[in-house]
Amino acid sequence: MRILLSNLFLCDGTPNGFIADAAILIEGKTIVWTGPASEAPVAAAVRDLAGRVVIPGLINTHAHGGMSVQRGCCDNGDLFEWAQTIAPFTSVLSLEDNRFGCELAVMEMVRNGITTACDCTRFGAGIFSDVASAIGMRSLSGALANSPQYRKTGRANWPLAREETEGAMARHAGNGLVRHYLGAHSPYSCTAELLIEVKQAADELGLPFVIHLAESAKETEIVRERHGTTPMRWLHGLGLLDERSILAHCIWLDDEEIELLAETGASVAHNPVSNAKLASGIAPIPAMRQAGIVVGLGTDSTVSNNSLDIFQEMKASILLQRASSLDAHITDAADAFAMATREGARVLGWQDAIGTLVPGKQADLVVLDLDHPLGNTAQRVLSDIVYKAGPQHVREVMVAGSTIYADGRFSNIDAGAIFARIKQHYAHIPSA
Structure with missing residues (x-):
C-alpha cells in the first residue's frame, strides 16, 4: 500500500x-x-x-539496556569508582533482570525518537533484540566478553556470548529489524588471547566487533603498565581494528592515534553525557571527524547517564566541545544532527537502509x-x-x-502493563 x-x-x-x-x-x-x-x-x-x-529516526550507537532497572544507584564517582559501586548490583543480574531492563530501555528510547540502538550486555546476548523487535525498534545487539582474571565479579561469559549470539541470529533469521555483533568489554578487562579470539569469531560470522576503548585516563595507565603502550595502540597491534570495529568512547587519544584510527576505518560511538557524568573527559570529536573517522552518538546506560535521550546528546556534544576549547565555531548543529542520524547509521554498518x-x-x-x-x-x-x-x-x-x-x-505493546509487572516484581525483593 x-x-x-x-x-x-x-x-x-x-x-x-x-x-x-x-x-x-x-x-x-x-x-x-x-x-x-x-x-x-x-x-x-x-x-x-x-x-x-x-x-x-535517531540512532543510539551505544547503550546498556539491561542495566536500566538500576538507574540512579550511583550518581557520583569516576568510571572505576562507579564500576565498583554498581558491582553488587550487576554481578547478580539475572536474565529476567536483563529483560526487565531492556523493556524499560526500549520503551524509553522509542518515546525519545530513537529507532535503532546498539546494545551491550554481558549475558543474554539476544534479549535486547527480542524486546526491541517485539516493540518494533531496530537493534544491533550482542554481548561483550571479558577475562575472569581481570573482571572478578560474576562468572566468565565466553564462549557463552558467542553461543547466545548465534542462537539469537538463528531466532531472528529474516527479521530486517535485527542485526548482531560480537564484542569484548575493554582492553583493561580482557587478555590479548581473548580479544583476538572474539575478533576472529566476529569475522567468521561476518559480524561487527564492539569494544569500549580509551574511556578514562586510568584505563590508559592500566594498559600501559601491563603492555607498555596505550589502549588504542595495543588493539591496533593485535590487529583488531578495521572497518567493522565499533569503538565506544575514545576519549584519551593523541593526534597520532587519531590518524592511526582513521587509517583502520574503525568508527566511534561518542557518549558525551555519560563521559561528563563520570568525569572521564571530552573526546576529541572534531579532530576525529576532520581525520575522516565516522562518529555516531550514544547514551551509554541509565546508570551512567540516567536517560536515553539522543536530543540531549546532540546538544551536549556541541556545548562540551565549545566550553572546553573556548571556540564557539568548533562544532555546530549540523555536525550533531549528522552524528545522530546518517553518521550513526554508518557506525552501525546500516547506512544501506537507514x-x-x-x-x-x-x-x-x-x-x-x-x-x-x-x-x-x-x-x-x-x-x-x-x-x-x-x-x-x-x-x-x-x-x-x-x-x-x-x-x-x-502500537505493539501495553506499556502500562509492562511497567506495572516490573514494579510488582521488584516490590517483593527487599534489596531492590
Whole structure:
C-alpha cells in the first residue's frame, strides 16, 4: 500500500536536505519519493501532518539496556569508582533482570525518537533484540566478553556470548529489524588471547566487533603498565581494528592515534553525557571527524547517564566541545544532527537502509511538534532540533513504514502493563 505523508517540514538527514511544505511517499517499508507537496504522486492514502517536522529516526550507537532497572544507584564517582559501586548490583543480574531492563530501555528510547540502538550486555546476548523487535525498534545487539582474571565479579561469559549470539541470529533469521555483533568489554578487562579470539569469531560470522576503548585516563595507565603502550595502540597491534570495529568512547587519544584510527576505518560511538557524568573527559570529536573517522552518538546506560535521550546528546556534544576549547565555531548543529542520524547509521554498518529519508531507504522517521514563533525555516528547524527539542516534542515514531508509537501510546505493546509487572516484581525483593 502506498501512503503519502503530506503537509510536513522535511529534514531528510542529508546535508541541506530541508523542504518546507513537503511530502513523503511510502510503499510498504520503503520511501519511494520525497519532495514538495505540490508535486506529490497520487497515493491510496494521504495523511496530513499539520506542518509538523519530520526527521530520520535517531540512532543510539551505544547503550546498556539491561542495566536500566538500576538507574540512579550511583550518581557520583569516576568510571572505576562507579564500576565498583554498581558491582553488587550487576554481578547478580539475572536474565529476567536483563529483560526487565531492556523493556524499560526500549520503551524509553522509542518515546525519545530513537529507532535503532546498539546494545551491550554481558549475558543474554539476544534479549535486547527480542524486546526491541517485539516493540518494533531496530537493534544491533550482542554481548561483550571479558577475562575472569581481570573482571572478578560474576562468572566468565565466553564462549557463552558467542553461543547466545548465534542462537539469537538463528531466532531472528529474516527479521530486517535485527542485526548482531560480537564484542569484548575493554582492553583493561580482557587478555590479548581473548580479544583476538572474539575478533576472529566476529569475522567468521561476518559480524561487527564492539569494544569500549580509551574511556578514562586510568584505563590508559592500566594498559600501559601491563603492555607498555596505550589502549588504542595495543588493539591496533593485535590487529583488531578495521572497518567493522565499533569503538565506544575514545576519549584519551593523541593526534597520532587519531590518524592511526582513521587509517583502520574503525568508527566511534561518542557518549558525551555519560563521559561528563563520570568525569572521564571530552573526546576529541572534531579532530576525529576532520581525520575522516565516522562518529555516531550514544547514551551509554541509565546508570551512567540516567536517560536515553539522543536530543540531549546532540546538544551536549556541541556545548562540551565549545566550553572546553573556548571556540564557539568548533562544532555546530549540523555536525550533531549528522552524528545522530546518517553518521550513526554508518557506525552501525546500516547506512544501506537507514539514517536518511531518501528514496530507497527504509521509512524510519520521527514526527516532531516544533513551531518557531518566526516561522519554520531550515536554519530555525535545525536549531530547534538540536538545541531545543526533546522527548516532549515527539508525536510519532515509525520504523520500516509501521507506526510503533504515536501520541503517547505504543502500537505493539501495553506499556502500562509492562511497567506495572516490573514494579510488582521488584516490590517483593527487599534489596531492590
